Amino acid sequence: MCAEYALIVELSQVSEPVIVCERLDLHHISASDVVTLYEDPENLSIYGSGQFTNPYRVLVDGHSPLRWRVPQVKANPEVNKWFVRWMVLRETREIVGSLSFHGAPDETGMLEIGLGVHENFWRQGFGYEALKGMWLWAASQSGVLKFRYTVDPNNEASVGLVRKFGFAHVGQQIDDDDGPEDIYEMSVKDFLNQQG
Secondary structure, X not given: OHHHHHHHHHXXXXXXXXXXXOOEEEEEOOHHHHHHHXXXXXXXXXXXXXXXXXXXXXXXXXXXXXXXXXXXXXXXXXXXXXXXXXXXXXXXXXXXXXXXXXXXXXXXXXXXXXXXXXXXXXXXXXXXXXXXXXXXXHHOOOOOOEXXXXXXXXXXXXXXXXXXXXXXXXXXEEEOOOEEEEEEEEXXXXXXXXXX
């Protein structure tokens, strides 16, 4: 039992390498810091020992995916590999948003992603840049075959963003919290060919 606990503690400290984009660095949040951020959001230790700041209180105030991610991490810290990354603006070292896959690839190799950019940074290309970086990273991981992005059909900015990548509209679903969402998908192969 002690060995199992030690493994869980060890895994909870692991962070994936930073994904370097044009203007952003996507910093992975370790499993233990994801839990701390959710349960003690004013704890400054979650900000990379002063590597960056969170003046816009991203994932602290308002709607946050942490309510879904934390139970998943507590059940299996290994799944945290796919979870939350800070979008850090390299020039100022400020967190301007976050993004996270919803879980590990499913049985078909599909990954779904969620994204949030603070309103002060809307319409500056940060969402596109972060998604591209995250999807390029995921495309290099074993078992990932398809990307999915779901969006409120009335959210013109997000619809435009996913269409800019060339994702195909494949249907609609009803989200318990957000209502109707359009589903967009693209194979990893097509994504990589498009980026080529």
